[in-house]
Amino acid sequence: MSILSKLSFKDQAFQLRESAVLDATTRLLASKGFDLMTMDDVANEVGISKPSLYKHFKSKEELVSEVMIRLLDATLDYLAAQPAELSPLDRLRDLLESAMRVRLAGGLPFLPSTSPQVREMLTRNLRYVPRVLKLNKTLEMIVEEAKQAGELRRDLPNDVILFSYYARSCDPAVEYLRLYGKLDDDAIVAHMLSVCFDGLGGRAELARSQP
Amino acid sequence: MSILSKLSFKDQAFQLRESAVLDATTRLLASKGFDLMTMDDVANEVGISKPSLYKHFKSKEELVSEVMIRLLDATLDYLAAQPAELSPLDRLRDLLESAMRVRLAGGLPFLPSTSPQVREMLTRNLRYVPRVLKLNKTLEMIVEEAKQAGELRRDLPNDVILFSYYARSCDPAVEYLRLYGKLDDDAIVAHMLSVCFDGLGGRAELARSQP
DNA sequence: AAAAAAATCTACCGATCAGTAAAAGGTGGT
DNA sequence: ACCACCTTTTACTGATCGGTAGATTTTTTT
Incomplete structure (x- = not known):
C-alpha cells in the first residue's frame, strides 16, 4: 500500500463523513428549518461530536x-x-x-x-x-x-x-x-x-x- | 364623568396599546419571522418596555x-x-x-x-x-x-x-x-x-x- | 511495543433571548 | 401637600446555542 493510497483512503473516509454530515443537515433543514436546527443536532444525527463537525465546516x-x-x-x-x-x-x-x-x-x-x-x-x-x-x-x-x-x-x-x-x-x-x-x-x-x-x-x- | 366612563377610558387606552402591540407584531412577523422576532423588538417597536408587553400577553x-x-x-x-x-x-x-x-x-x-x-x-x-x-x-x-x-x-x-x-x-x-x-x-x-x-x-x- | 502525531471528545465561554423581581415614577384621593 | 396604589422600567435569571480550548483516546511511525 503506497503512501498515496493511504492518504486517499483517509481522504475518502473524511469525504464519506462529510457527505454524511451534509445528508444529515439536509434532512434536519427540511424538517426543522435553519433557525431551529442546532449544530448539536447535526453532530448527534451523524454520530460525531461538535468539534469534529467544525473540522469539516467552520460555521x-x-x-x-x-x-x-x-x-x-x-x-x-x-x-x-x-x-x-x-x-x-x-x-x-x-x-x-x-x-x-x-x-x-x-x-x-x-x-x-x-x-x-x-x-x-x-x-x-x-x-x-x-x-x-x-x-x-x-x-x-x-x-x-x-x-x-x-x-x-x-x-x-x-x-x-x-x-x-x-x-x-x-x-x-x-x-x-x-x-x-x-x-x-x-x-x-x-x-x-x-x-x-x-x-x-x-x-x-x-x-x-x-x- | 362617571366611574364607568373612567374605567372604560382606561380600558380604552389599554386596548389601544394592545392594538398597537398586535400591529407591530404583525409587521415584525412578516419581516423577520417567528424565530428571529424577539420580544424586545416588539416592545421597542411599540415604544414600551418588555414587562409592560407581558402585561398584555403572558408569552x-x-x-x-x-x-x-x-x-x-x-x-x-x-x-x-x-x-x-x-x-x-x-x-x-x-x-x-x-x-x-x-x-x-x-x-x-x-x-x-x-x-x-x-x-x-x-x-x-x-x-x-x-x-x-x-x-x-x-x-x-x-x-x-x-x-x-x-x-x-x-x-x-x-x-x-x-x-x-x-x-x-x-x-x-x-x-x-x-x-x-x-x-x-x-x-x-x-x-x-x-x-x-x-x-x-x-x-x-x-x-x-x-x- | 513505545513514543509521537492526529483526531476526537468533554467541558467550557460568551452572547442572546424569554420571562421576572424589585426599584422608580406617576396618578388620584384626601 | 401627602400618602396609598398602580404602572412602567431597570436590571436581572436561567436556558439555549454557536463556537473553542484542552484533556483523552486512537492511530501511525519507528
Missing part, C-alpha cells in the same frame, strides 16, 4: 451554504442528464416532479424563501450565487423554448413564469396534502403538477379535453 | 397566536362583507387579491407554513383552531359552488384546490417579483392571480381566448 452558515450548493449542483446535473427527446415543457414537468418526490421523501430544504436572513447569507456566498445564476439561465432558456413551442403562456413575462415555477417546488400545499389529505404520493405529485401548469380555473378543463 | 406564543387569530377574524369578516352579487370564483379572486395587497404592503405573516413548531403551537390553541375550521368550511363551500358553476376544475379534489389556494397567499414568487422583477404591484397581483387560476401552460391561452 453553521458555511455548512448550510454547502448543503444548498450541493442541492443546486444536483439540480444542474439532473437537468443536464434529461433525455434530449423531452419537450421543453416535459423537461420542466420532469424536474418539478423530481423535486416534489424528494420533498415527499423528506429531503428538500427550501431555505431562500423562508427567511430574509438566510437569503442574504446565501447571496453573499461566492460559490452559491454563480450556480443560482446558471440554473436560472438554463431554466429561462427552457421556458423560452416552451413558449416558442406554444407549451407555455406567451402572455406571461419570463420571470413571472420562473418565479412561479420555483415557488411550486416549495409549495406548502404538498405538506398539507400529505398531512390532511387522503391522497398517496403519486396522486399528490400528479395534482400539484396539474395545478401548476393548468391552474385551478374551470376553463382549463375545456382546454385539456380538446385534443 | 411570545400567546402574542403570536393572538396576531394570527386577529388575522383570521379579519379574513372571515372580509368574506362576510363581500358583495352578494360576486360569483364564487370572483369571491376567491377578490380575497386572494386582498391578501396579496396586504402582503405587498408588508403586513401578512404566514406562519403556519413556515415552521412545524409554529404550526403545532397554533393547532394547540383553542381559540385559533375553530376559526381555521370555520374559514376552511366557508372557503370549501365557495369552492364547491364554483365547481357547480363550472368556474373551477371538477376533476380536482376540494382539498387540493383549497390547499393550493391557501398556498398562493404565501407564495414566495410575490417577494421575488417585488425584489427582482420590474413589475409594479398591480401587475404582480394580476399575474399571480392569473397563474393561480389559469396555470402556466400554453393551452390555457386557448381557453382564455375563447369566449
Whole structure:
C-alpha cells in the first residue's frame, strides 16, 4: 500500500463523513428549518461530536451554504442528464416532479424563501450565487423554448413564469396534502403538477379535453 | 364623568396599546419571522418596555397566536362583507387579491407554513383552531359552488384546490417579483392571480381566448 | 511495543433571548 | 401637600446555542 493510497483512503473516509454530515443537515433543514436546527443536532444525527463537525465546516452558515450548493449542483446535473427527446415543457414537468418526490421523501430544504436572513447569507456566498445564476439561465432558456413551442403562456413575462415555477417546488400545499389529505404520493405529485401548469380555473378543463 | 366612563377610558387606552402591540407584531412577523422576532423588538417597536408587553400577553406564543387569530377574524369578516352579487370564483379572486395587497404592503405573516413548531403551537390553541375550521368550511363551500358553476376544475379534489389556494397567499414568487422583477404591484397581483387560476401552460391561452 | 502525531471528545465561554423581581415614577384621593 | 396604589422600567435569571480550548483516546511511525 503506497503512501498515496493511504492518504486517499483517509481522504475518502473524511469525504464519506462529510457527505454524511451534509445528508444529515439536509434532512434536519427540511424538517426543522435553519433557525431551529442546532449544530448539536447535526453532530448527534451523524454520530460525531461538535468539534469534529467544525473540522469539516467552520460555521453553521458555511455548512448550510454547502448543503444548498450541493442541492443546486444536483439540480444542474439532473437537468443536464434529461433525455434530449423531452419537450421543453416535459423537461420542466420532469424536474418539478423530481423535486416534489424528494420533498415527499423528506429531503428538500427550501431555505431562500423562508427567511430574509438566510437569503442574504446565501447571496453573499461566492460559490452559491454563480450556480443560482446558471440554473436560472438554463431554466429561462427552457421556458423560452416552451413558449416558442406554444407549451407555455406567451402572455406571461419570463420571470413571472420562473418565479412561479420555483415557488411550486416549495409549495406548502404538498405538506398539507400529505398531512390532511387522503391522497398517496403519486396522486399528490400528479395534482400539484396539474395545478401548476393548468391552474385551478374551470376553463382549463375545456382546454385539456380538446385534443 | 362617571366611574364607568373612567374605567372604560382606561380600558380604552389599554386596548389601544394592545392594538398597537398586535400591529407591530404583525409587521415584525412578516419581516423577520417567528424565530428571529424577539420580544424586545416588539416592545421597542411599540415604544414600551418588555414587562409592560407581558402585561398584555403572558408569552411570545400567546402574542403570536393572538396576531394570527386577529388575522383570521379579519379574513372571515372580509368574506362576510363581500358583495352578494360576486360569483364564487370572483369571491376567491377578490380575497386572494386582498391578501396579496396586504402582503405587498408588508403586513401578512404566514406562519403556519413556515415552521412545524409554529404550526403545532397554533393547532394547540383553542381559540385559533375553530376559526381555521370555520374559514376552511366557508372557503370549501365557495369552492364547491364554483365547481357547480363550472368556474373551477371538477376533476380536482376540494382539498387540493383549497390547499393550493391557501398556498398562493404565501407564495414566495410575490417577494421575488417585488425584489427582482420590474413589475409594479398591480401587475404582480394580476399575474399571480392569473397563474393561480389559469396555470402556466400554453393551452390555457386557448381557453382564455375563447369566449 | 513505545513514543509521537492526529483526531476526537468533554467541558467550557460568551452572547442572546424569554420571562421576572424589585426599584422608580406617576396618578388620584384626601 | 401627602400618602396609598398602580404602572412602567431597570436590571436581572436561567436556558439555549454557536463556537473553542484542552484533556483523552486512537492511530501511525519507528
